[in-house]
Amino acid sequence: MAGGKGTRIAEVAKDIPKPMIPVLGKPVLEYQIRSLTAGGVQDITLVIGHLGDAIRNYFGDGAAFGARIRYIAEEKPLGTAGALFYLKEELKEDFLLLFGDLMLDVDWERFMAFHKERGAKVTLFAHPNTHPADSDLIVTDADDRVLRIEPKNAERDFWYHNLTNAGIYCVSPEALRAIEAPEKVDLERGIIVPLISEGGVFAYHSTEYVRDMGTPDRLERVVSDTREGIVSGRSLRNPQRAVFLDRDGTLNELRGFLRHAEELELIPGAAEAVRELNRSPYLVIVVTNQPVLARGECSFEEMDRIHRKLETLLGKEGAYLDALYLCPHHPDKGFPGEVPELKIRCNCRKPQPGMLLQAAERYHISLEDSWMIGDSTADVQVGVNAGTRTILLGTGEGGADGKYAAEPTLRADDLGAAVQAILSPAL
Secondary structure, eight states: OBOOOOGGGTTTOSSSOGGGOEETTEEHHHHHHHHHHHTTOOEEEEEEOTTTHHHHHHHTTSGGGTSEEEEEEOSSOOBTTGGGGGGTTTOOSOEEEEOTTEEEOOOHHHHHHHHHHTTOSEEEEEEOOSOGGGSOEEEEOTTOBEEEEEOTTSOOOSOOOOOEEEEEEEEOGGGGGGOOSSSOBOIIIIIIHHHHHTTOEEEEEOOSOEEEOOSHHHHHHHHHHHHTTHHHHTSTTSOBEEEEEOSBTTTBOOOSSOOSGGGOOBOTTHHHHHHHHHTSSEEEEEEEEOTTTTTTSSOHHHHHHHHHHHHHHHHHTTOOOSEEEEEOOOSOOOOTTOOGGGOSOOSSSTTSOHHHHHHHHHHTBOGGGOEEEESSHHHHHHHHHHTOEEEEESSTTTTTTOOOOOOOSEEESSHHHHHHHHHSTTO
16 A cells, blocks of 8 residues: 555655655665565555656566566545455455555565464554554454454553554455445454454564654654664564563562552663663563462463553553563462462473573574573573573562572673663674
8 A cells, every 4th residue: 555645754755655755775665565575475566646656667567676566546545445446356365465654574474374374354463662652552362363452542541562553464355345335445444343343353463673654753763773784684584682581670670479560660760771672683572480370369360460561661661572471380389279270380480491482483583692681590590591691680689589500691780781781782
């Protein structure tokens, strides 16, 4: 969909369509097309409108870009989905739908495989962002099925997960049945929301780089990230680097076991440290033992509320987590109200490396190029067991638990100092 006017960025490009705004000498739409062809996608339809001849003249039939490109020219704006009417009869297989003003590089095969495995009518490409408070938020169940979309203009008096729609979709031809004429249709309200009520919409949670460059500030950031190799480096076709973080005593104040969201309070400077990592090539992934679940002292619903508060507080400071893994198990029995099926020995309770290994498989992470940061010797030991480098913090327990003998790669006073060390050119 490459027909938008780009009114918010008109001061940068008044005489070219938004998808043709150059980033390091190439239009942003070219980055999309080259990412698609690298993932095996060759048949591309460009819906053009405002100043569309600039797009047609640049890309032609697509042969120079390894693609077969054709065009649909909107004589009048048809919204974010109305032009799909012209493809309705010929689309027989699931297809990708992109907005042409996004800088991105994505492992398309992973995305499409997720969509097909779930038999989805529409799959949203979803990710956290730096401004969830003014973004539409996707709410999912444990199986990644979308339950609802919380609009950005609604008052939020609750904690929320930072998961937003990136503007990329995998779509079944069946989803187009709602488009009955070449009229203005809003993709979200006209197609996606009705399918949510039918249970046919899923969210694919990715750490890959997808960013709107629709304002001068965002364009400047996209140019910088492209120059530094962050855009292409975040594609899951490539091995990733991650910083794994403990939760209690590392991100939030250590006050025994948290059982209620009201007890969570960020350590001063923790959000700023996470924000610095978000701007780097590293993913930020929390791995936390939560035996209160096995002991029956906290429900999964309340634990989710605790983590929604964590994500909300980070988001208010422009920071986000790429993923969060928790171990709900505890091997020792005899607690009142304990949950028997969770009182087991497992491979995910730190210092066992299960959570890190699971994240490594999901996000194509090179563990030897990654770090584990925490305040306990168990955090150091899990990093050693998984093959990462490690940093022991002076916050929280400060290593005073003394349960494990592994020596950390580095020591740091707090998370901010640890992040500075990791991002230092010397490392």
